[in-house]
Amino acid sequence: MENLKDKRILLIICGGISAYKSLELIRIFKKNNCKIRTILTKSSKEFITPLSVASLSQGKVYDDLFDVENETEMDHITLSRWADIILINPTTANTISKLAKGTSEDLASTVVLASNKPIFLVPAMNVRMWEHPSTKENLKILKRYSYKIIGPETGQMACGEYGEGRVTEPLKVAEKIDEYFSNLKKNRRLKALVTAGPTNEYIDPVRFISNKSSGKQGYEIAKSLYKNGYQTTLISGPTNLEIDENINLIKVETAEEMFNETQRNLPVDVAIFSAAVGDFKIKKRLGVKIKKQDELVLKLEKNIDILDYVSKHNSMRPRLVIGFAAETNDIEKNSLDKLNKKNCDWIIANDVSKKEIGFSSDQNEVTIYYKDNKKEKLTKKNKSLISDEIINRVNNFIN
Numbered sequence: 001m002e003n004l005k006d007k008r009i010l011l012i013i014c015g016g017i018s019a020y021k022s023l024e025l026i027r028i029f030k031k032n033n034c035k036i037r038t039i040l041t042k043s044s045k046e047f048i049t050p051l052s053v054a055s056l057s058q059g060k061v062y063d064d065l066f067d068v069e070n071e072t073e074m075d076h077i078t079l080s081r082w083a084d085i086i087l088i089n090p091t092t093a094n095t096i097s098k099l100a101k102g103t104s105e106d107l108a109s110t111v112v113l114a115s116n117k118p119i120f121l122v123p124a125m126n127v128r129m130w131e132h133p134s135t136k137e138n139l140k141i142l143k144r145y146s147y148k149i150i151g152p153e154t155g156q157m158a159c160g161e162y163g164e165g166r167v168t169e170p171l172k173v174a175e176k177i178d179e180y181f182s183n184l185k186k187n188r189r190l191k192a193l194v195t196a197g198p199t200n201e202y203i204d205p206v207r208f209i210s211n212k213s214s215g216k217q218g219y220e221i222a223k224s225l226y227k228n229g230y231q232t233t234l235i236s237g238p239t240n241l242e243i244d245e246n247i248n249l250i251k252v253e254t255a256e257e258m259f260n261e262t263q264r265n266l267p268v269d270v271a272i273f274s275a276a277v278g279d280f281k282i283k284k285r286l287g288v289k290i291k292k293q294d295e296l297v298l299k300l301e302k303n304i305d306i307l308d309y310v311s312k313h314n315s316m317r318p319r320l321v322i323g324f325a326a327e328t329n330d331i332e333k334n335s336l337d338k339l340n341k342k343n344c345d346w347i348i349a350n351d352v353s354k355k356e357i358g359f360s361s362d363q364n365e366v367t368i369y370y371k372d373n374k375k376e377k378l379t380k381k382n383k384s385l386i387s388d389e390i391i392n393r394v395n396n397f398i399n
């Protein structure tokens, strides 16, 4: 597990019968040269002692006796900034509930709330607790916040019952963390480009024709790419959205500008075209405002197809080209036509006739059509989760 070397892991141990397994996890991390700091929740100390954790981790152990009001050596913000990742092992149903609500009633939940780092949960609980609708709802919320969930496993429980809820074994948890850092390292060398939002095609200086698009799905895709380590450029038409400053955001208005910026930012390894580009532009854009009149005839001409241009580029075609298809009818047929005609590797299609998904909604439901005739449906969920699922598949393709 060479990718763990020198990584800073902030390990939070919750109270549960499987808390003792976190000692083995610390041993594995130390063997792989990780730097560990640990937070023990109050109830975890019923199961393991701060002394055993401190001896194994050779690092400082924090608990609620650590005075959040009078932090001198390291405050809760610095503690969360110190870490490369935060790992909560085991994570109890109670902690899942607290994190979903965003409470900050003890050191562990305060640090997590104040964190801007990837957070991994390793749930462990009785099968009924795991299957309870409130736990499921809380997990949905945490997944939406991009928390990564490892396990749980199915098997015999400490309470004697059988089912899903057993904590994932320490070696497997360490391997998952190693895999995360490995993907990050590989992807840091890779460049990704995303187009998003609508374009404005000007008639005169104050009027334009546009497409309906909030840009949300494209922005979420750029965020997921960045989170996964890619050097990400987002070329965006006019939207009200904001994005992390580490993403190279290029704002454009017209399809022509979007095309020019796309060309300027090639070559890339992955290109995802989610923009609702205007198919037409005004043939003769007027330099002065058109005065009111009884009738106005506008002549439109075709805009260049950016996706088509990039995916048919002889020397600079990205390794993976993904297009979108927003359709109202004959979704499969239209998507496959676009896949072939535009020489894409994948087309991600959504049904924009459904009100609760697509366009301005925070939710989406899409089908990915692959070049080898396979297709895959990503069921309705938050656009950020859809993006994470898409980028997981991008990682598998590219690495």
Ligand code: CTP
Pocket (backbone or CB within 6 Å): 195, 255, 273, 274, 275, 276, 277, 278, 279, 303, 304, 305, 306, 307, 308, 322, 323, 324, 325, 326, 338
């Ligand atoms: N696209 C593009 N440049 C254009 C038009 C479309 O890059 N000038 C991209 C979109 O970003 C999307 C894909 O092509 O990834 C499909 O866009 P869509 O508007 O659904 O398809 P069109 O080819 O315009 O076909 P139609 O509007 O007739 O369905």
